[in-house]
Amino acid sequence: xxxxxxxxxxxxxxxxxxxxxxxxAGVFEKHHVVHTQNYGPEARGGxxxxxxxxxDAEIDYPKTLCLDILVALGQKACDKNLPDVKPEGLVIVDSxxxxxxxxxxxxxxxxxxxxxxxxxxxxxxxxxxLGTLVPFCPWVSARCLSKAIKMRTPAGITQLNLAAFQEGLxxxxxxxxxxxxxxxxxxxxx
Amino acid sequence: xxxxxxxxxxxxxxxxxxxxxxxxAGVFEKHHVVHTQNYGPEARGGxxxxxxxxxDAEIDYPKTLCLDILVALGQKACDKNLPDVKPEGLVIVDSxxxxxxxxxxxxxxxxxxxxxxxxxxxxxxxxxxLGTLVPFCPWVSARCLSKAIKMRTPAGITQLNLAAFQEGLxxxxxxxxxxxxxxxxxxxxx
Numbered sequence: 001x002x003x004x005x006x007x008x009x010x011x012x013x014x015x016x017x018x019x020x021x022x023x024x025a026g027v028f029e030k031h032h033v034v035h036t037q038n039y040g041p042e043a044r045g046g047x048x049x050x051x052x053x054x055x056d057a058e059i060d061y062p063k064t065l066c067l068d069i070l071v072a073l074g075q076k077a078c079d080k081n082l083p084d085v086k087p088e089g090l091v092i093v094d095s096x097x098x099x100x101x102x103x104x105x106x107x108x109x110x111x112x113x114x115x116x117x118x119x120x121x122x123x124x125x126x127x128x129x130l131g132t133l134v135p136f137c138p139w140v141s142a143r144c145l146s147k148a149i150k151m152r153t154p155a156g157i158t159q160l161n162l163a164a165f166q167e168g169l170x171x172x173x174x175x176x177x178x179x180x181x182x183x184x185x186x187x188x189x190x
Numbered sequence: 191x192x193x194x195x196x197x198x199x200x201x202x203x204x205x206x207x208x209x210x211x212x213x214x215a216g217v218f219e220k221h222h223v224v225h226t227q228n229y230g231p232e233a234r235g236g237x238x239x240x241x242x243x244x245x246d247a248e249i250d251y252p253k254t255l256c257l258d259i260l261v262a263l264g265q266k267a268c269d270k271n272l273p274d275v276k277p278e279g280l281v282i283v284d285s286x287x288x289x290x291x292x293x294x295x296x297x298x299x300x301x302x303x304x305x306x307x308x309x310x311x312x313x314x315x316x317x318x319x320l321g322t323l324v325p326f327c328p329w330v331s332a333r334c335l336s337k338a339i340k341m342r343t344p345a346g347i348t349q350l351n352l353a354a355f356q357e358g359l360x361x362x363x364x365x366x367x368x369x370x371x372x373x374x375x376x377x378x379x380x
Contacts, residue, residue: 020206032229034227036224036225036227036252037225037226038252039223039224154344
């Protein structure tokens with residue numbers, strides 16, 4: 001049993017820290033975890049990716065094979081990484097920054113807008129993004145993610161980060177109730 | 191051209207943050223970089239490892255093949271990872287925590303002792319360890335590592351971390367002058 005998540009976004013969107021926190025939450029869940037960041041020229045110019053593999057056994061191959069979840073915080077990040085999602089996989093996108101997603105199972109969350117509106121701080125978008133994973137990823141709980149956030153973020157902004165995480169979680173829970181992927185035929189497009 | 195560095199230590203020694211900073215310094219140097227953390231059961235119980243690959247071309251295989259440098263902050267971490275160092279590779283150890291190293295090229299630095307004595311804070315040992323890499327690793331400069339430290343550490347402790355980094359660098363530079371690996375025959379052992 002292996003579960004793969006990739007976070008993709010632009011420089012400065014904090015996907016690398018989010019990946020680190022997700023990986024450490026997986027450790028608290030007692031999974032085997034591999035966390036990889038690949039910084040290529042395209043990462044420097046445009047998108048960053050951070051990927052986490054959870055497994056119930058030792059992980060021999062540390063590269064993702066086909067993603068269970070892709071979280072994309074920008075259009076370029078989405079387009080570039082969509083081919084690596086497995087057919088029944090889920091794509092979570094920032095609904096303002098990703099307008100077009102040719103995929104069946106898509107969850108659109110106003111991540112950056114909410115970070116700005118509610119917290120007046122676009123930098124917490126990565127914590128909101130972590131929150132959106134929880135209702136869809138059976139491998140990691142809100143409890144362990146909160147613990148990892150506390151461990152990895154400076155004391156002064158821990159409460160802000162936790163509040164942003166909870167906000168993302170709340171948004172995603174609400175969206176999950178209204179989603180019926182089974183009924184959607186073909187691809188969805190905005 | 192590919193260059194591989196692994197940091198290994200016990201839980202709480204901060205090797206994961208150190209690896210992240212090393213990877214980001216490599217990005218500033220304009221290398222291709224892959225940074226991987228593997229959290230297995232042994233990581234939970236004992237040693238953590240964080241590894242960074244630098245390359246001048248795209249990195250296809252994201253796992254280390256044979257290490258150019260191993261930094262070991264504990265005996266168990268050293269014993270476990272030594273088999274992965276390439277024959278002409280270098281091993282940097284904490285001289286108080288790693289007593290026995292069956293290797294030819296070894297640099298012994300009083301990392302944790304200095305962190306405690308000079309900074310009264312064992313937690314900065316990871317920043318000292320980063321400093322010790324600089325004189326031996328041609329792929330990363332003090333300038334880019336300092337930049338990455340500033341970027342990744344909370345404002346309140348940036349100066350402390352930079353000072354610890356500089357201390358590690360100073361110690362390693364001094365040691366490098368006195369080392370003559372060419373003259374050492376066979377393995378070294380303390």
